[in-house]
Amino acid sequence: MALAGWRTALARLVLLPLALAPLRAGPGSAHPQCLDFKPPFRPPRPLPFCEQYTAFGCCDAEQDAALSRRYWAVTSRLEPDTFAVCAAYVRDLLCQECSPYAAHLFDAEDPSTPLRTVPGLCKDYCIDVWQKCRIIFRHLSPDPELWALETNRAKFCRYLSLDDADYCFPRLLVNENLNVNLGQVRADTEGCLELCLVEVANGLRNPVAMVHANDGTHRFFVAEQVGLIWTYLPNHSRLEKPFLNISEVVLTSPWEGDERGFLGIVFHPQFKHTGKVYVYYSVEVDYEERIRISEFKISPDDMNTVDHRSERIILEIEEPASNHNGGQLLFGDDGYLYIFTGDGGMAGDPFGKFGNSQNKSALLGKVLRIDVNHNDRGPLYRIPPDNPFIDDPSARPEVYAYGVRNMWRCSFDRGDPITKQGQGRLFCGDVGQNKFEEVDIIEKGKNYGWRAREGFECYDKKLCANSSLDDVLPIYAYPHKMGKSVTGGYVYRGCQSPNLNGLYIFGDFMSGRLMSLRENEATRQWQYNEICMGRGQTCMFPGMINNYYQYIISFAEDEAGELYFMSTGVPSATSPRGVIYKMVDTSRRAPPGKCQIKAAPVKVKSRIISFEPREKFISKTVTVRPKPRTTTKAPRRSSPTIRPTSSSTADWAEQILQLLKNRSVTPTAPILTQQGGSLVEEVGGGKESQLQHFHLIGMVPSDCSTINPQVGTE
Numbered sequence: 001m002a003l004a005g006w007r008t009a010l011a012r013l014v015l016l017p018l019a020l021a022p023l024r025a026g027p028g029s030a031h032p033q034c035l036d037f038k039p040p041f042r043p044p045r046p047l048p049f050c051e052q053y054t055a056f057g058c059c060d061a062e063q064d065a066a067l068s069r070r071y072w073a074v075t076s077r078l079e080p081d082t083f084a085v086c087a088a089y090v091r092d093l094l095c096q097e098c099s100p101y102a103a104h105l106f107d108a109e110d111p112s113t114p115l116r117t118v119p120g121l122c123k124d125y126c127i128d129v130w131q132k133c134r135i136i137f138r139h140l141s142p143d144p145e146l147w148a149l150e151t152n153r154a155k156f157c158r159y160l161s162l163d164d165a166d167y168c169f170p171r172l173l174v175n176e177n178l179n180v181n182l183g184q185v186r187a188d189t190e191g192c193l194e195l196c197l198v199e200v201a202n203g204l205r206n207p208v209a210m211v212h213a214n215d216g217t218h219r220f221f222v223a224e225q226v227g228l229i230w231t232y233l234p235n236h237s238r239l240e241k242p243f244l245n246i247s248e249v250v251l252t253s254p255w256e257g258d259e260r261g262f263l264g265i266v267f268h269p270q271f272k273h274t275g276k277v278y279v280y281y282s283v284e285v286d287y288e289e290r291i292r293i294s295e296f297k298i299s300p301d302d303m304n305t306v307d308h309r310s311e312r313i314i315l316e317i318e319e320p321a322s323n324h325n326g327g328q329l330l331f332g333d334d335g336y337l338y339i340f341t342g343d344g345g346m347a348g349d350p351f352g353k354f355g356n357s358q359n360k361s362a363l364l365g366k367v368l369r370i371d372v373n374h375n376d377r378g379p380l381y382r383i384p385p386d387n388p389f390i391d392d393p394s395a396r397p398e399v400y401a402y403g404v405r406n407m408w409r410c411s412f413d414r415g416d417p418i419t420k421q422g423q424g425r426l427f428c429g430d431v432g433q434n435k436f437e438e439v440d441i442i443e444k445g446k447n448y449g450w451r452a453r454e455g456f457e458c459y460d461k462k463l464c465a466n467s468s469l470d471d472v473l474p475i476y477a478y479p480h481k482m483g484k485s486v487t488g489g490y491v492y493r494g495c496q497s498p499n500l501n502g503l504y505i506f507g508d509f510m511s512g513r514l515m516s517l518r519e520n521e522a523t524r525q526w527q528y529n530e531i532c533m534g535r536g537q538t539c540m541f542p543g544m545i546n547n548y549y550q551y552i553i554s555f556a557e558d559e560a561g562e563l564y565f566m567s568t569g570v571p572s573a574t575s576p577r578g579v580i581y582k583m584v585d586t587s588r589r590a591p592p593g594k595c596q597i598k599a600a601p602v603k604v605k606s607r608i609i610s611f612e613p614r615e616k617f618i619s620k621t622v623t624v625r626p627k628p629r630t631t632t633k634a635p636r637r638s639s640p641t642i643r644p645t646s647s648s649t650a651d652w653a654e655q656i657l658q659l660l661k662n663r664s665v666t667p668t669a670p671i672l673t674q675q676g677g678s679l680v681e682e683v684g685g686g687k688e689s690q691l692q693h694f695h696l697i698g699m700v701p702s703d704c705s706t707i708n709p710q711v712g713t714e
C-alpha cells in the first residue's frame, strides 16, 4: 500500500527537473524528508507501534497501524525461535518508513536507482541481521533480486547499502548533525531562519497587494500599481478578465520610484452579504494630486468582477507631493475601516508649522478610522463613537493615531489559532527618513513620533524635546545599513508551517532583506531574527525554490492564513517582473490532512489561464554581498523629456530620468538567495553596477531620501 504510494510520488518526481540535480549533503545541510517528498511532522496522537517516531517523523496513527499489521503478517510466518530473535529486526526495519529521513533511507529521491523495499543498511548492522535473520527478508520485501542474493552475504549487504553513508540505518539515528534540533526551524550560526518558497504567480507589474474575500472561496486578488486587479482561483489559475480595471484613472508612471498609483484594496468583512470592496489610489483632479478611497460593489452577474459603475468616493485627500502616499486599508474586528495615510511627501514632513503628522487637524500622516457600514443611505461614512479625538475641536474626528510618516503595509494579527493570544494587534512598518526603518504596534489615540522622532532617535530636536510629545516607540527599528524602506508584513497564523506561529515576518524593499520578530512572552521584548533562504538541501522539495527578486513590495495572507510576499526585479509600475511567493518552513509541516481546505465553489465566466511557474531552485551560489549604496550626491538636473504632473515631483523625477538615460542596457534583475545570513548575488543575475543602480532607485514605499541631495550615505 505504502509502496504504491511512493511509486506514484516517484513517477511525479521524475518529471520535476529540480529533483534530478544531484546534490551532496554537506555538513549541516540535513534534509528531513518523508516518502511523500514532504517535510516530517509531529503526529497528532502517539504512535503505539513505531514509538521511536511518536514525537516527530513521517507517520500518523493510521500509517502506524498499517505498519503494525504488516509486522504481524510477517512475524506470524516465523517459527517461534526465529520470532524470538528476529521480530525486533522486523519492527526496526518497518518503522523506518516513519523516520524523518525516510526519503533518504529508502533512496527515494534518486530516480536513477531502483526503489528500495528495505531501508538502506549500514554494513555492520546488515551483517548482523543477515547472520541471524536473513529469512525475514523473504516476507518483508517483494523484491526477487534481494531474495536471490540471500546466500551471498557480501552481495546482499552491498545491495542494501546506501551511497550516502550518512543516512544508513541505524547510524543515522546517532548522527548528531542529523538529529540535533530536528523539527525546529533551521537556523544558521548567526540565527538566520532558513525558509523556502513556492512560486504562486508571476508576470505581475508591481504587485502592491494580494487579498482574499473571506467568503470561503479561497480566491485571491492581486492588485498591480497601474490599477488592475486580477482574480486567482485556489489552484493558482488566473481569470483572464480583471476583477477591477481602473488603470484609466489611476495616476502613476513607468518611472521606477513612482510611489503613486493603485495602492490598496480590502474586502468588506461581510463581503459575502454586502458585496463591497474598498480601494485606495492616486488620482489627479483639477491639476491637483489626491489619494482617493472608494467603494465598489461586486457585479450582480459575475462574482469575479466588480461593477465598474458602482464606484462611490468615500474620501479624497489632497497630496502636496508625489511621494509618501500611504496606501493600506484594513477592516478591524470592530467592523471599522482603517486607513493609513502618508505625511504628504517631500523630506522631513515640511508642511505647515510642524508638519502634517503631528498636526491632528490634517488627515495626512495618520491612521484614520471610519465606519462605512450601513452607508447605502445617509452619509458615506460615519465617525465611530469611540474615536479618540472626537472631543478635540482642533482634531479631525477620523484620526485614530498620529505621528506616522509613511506606513507601508499594516496588518491585524489573527491571534493564536488555539489560545487567540495576540488577536487584534495592529502591526505596521513605518518607512523612515535618513536613518531608521521601524515596526510599530498601533493603538488608539497614540502618537507614533514622526517628525519629532525617527525610529528611537530624535529627528526634529525641538519637537522631540517637548515633554507633551508622549510618543510610542517602535517595537523594532533598524538602521539604513540593513535596508532603507521597510515593508510591513504579518504575524504568521497559518496551518501548514506550525513552527512559524506567532512570528511577525516582514522585509525591506530596498535591500531585499526578509526579517522576523518574535515576542518573548516573559519580557515582552521582540526578538529579531533575519530570514534567509534554506541552504544546502533544505529547500530540495518538489516545487520549492530558494531565491527571490530583491524589491519586496508587499506581504499577504491567504484565506487560510498562509503567508506570501510579492517582489519584483524591476520596480516599475509597467514592468511585468513581479512574482508572488508563498513562504514555507520545511523543518516541520502540519500532520497530513490537518490543513485541508474545502473551497466554496466559484462560478467562472471568464477564460481561465493556468499558472506556469518560471522560477528555479538554485543549487549554486557565489558569495558576493551586494554593497550598500555609496552615492552621496544627487545627479545634476537636466530638462526631462516628460514632465510629471505636480511641480513638487520634478526634482526627484528628473533625477530618476537622468539615471534611466544613463542606463544603456535593460537590467537583469538581481536574484537573491542567502548564505550565512548574507545576501548572495546569483551568477548570471545582475552585475554589480546594475545592482547598485537598483539600490539607487527607490519606488513605492521608499522615499525621496534615496535621491535627496541633503541625505548622506548611511
Ligand SMILES: *[C@@H]1O[C@H](CO)[C@@H](O)[C@H](O)[C@H]1NC(C)=O
Binding pocket: 233, 235, 237, 608, 610, 611
Ligand atoms: C483550476 O480550477 C478551475 C476551477 O475549478 C478549473 O476549471 C481549472 O481547470 C483548474 N486548473 C488547473 C490547472 O487545475
Ligand SMILES: *[C@@H]1O[C@H](CO)[C@@H](O)[C@H](O)[C@H]1NC(C)=O
Binding pocket: 242, 245, 246, 247, 248
Ligand atoms: C483596462 O482598461 C483600459 C482602459 O480603460 C484598457 O485599455 C485595457 O485594455 C484594460 N485592460 C484589461 C486587461 O482589460
Ligand SMILES: *[C@@H]1O[C@H](CO)[C@@H](O)[C@H](O)[C@H]1NC(C)=O
Binding pocket: 351, 352, 353, 354, 355, 359, 360, 361, 362, 363
Ligand atoms: C494643520 O493642518 C491643517 C489642515 O491641513 C492646516 O489648515 C493647518 O494650518 C495646520 N496647522 C499647522 C499648525 O500647521
Ligand SMILES: *[C@@H]1O[C@H](CO)[C@@H](O)[C@H](O)[C@H]1NC(C)=O
Binding pocket: 466, 467, 468, 469
Ligand atoms: C509642546 O507641544 C504642545 C502641544 O503640541 C504645544 O502646545 C507647545 O507649545 C509645545 N511647547 C514648545 C516649547 O514647543
Ligand SMILES: *[C@@H]1O[C@H](CO)[C@@H](O)[C@H](O)[C@H]1NC(C)=O
Binding pocket: 635, 636, 658, 659, 662
Ligand atoms: C550619467 O552619465 C554622465 C556622463 O557619463 C555622468 O556625468 C552623470 O553623472 C551620470 N548620471 C548619473 C545619474 O549617473
Ligand SMILES: [Ca+2]
Binding pocket: 319, 320, 321, 322, 323, 324, 325, 342, 344, 345
Ligand atoms: Ca504624497
Ligand SMILES: [Ca+2]
Binding pocket: 403, 430, 438, 448, 449, 450, 453, 454, 455, 472, 473, 474
Ligand atoms: Ca515612529
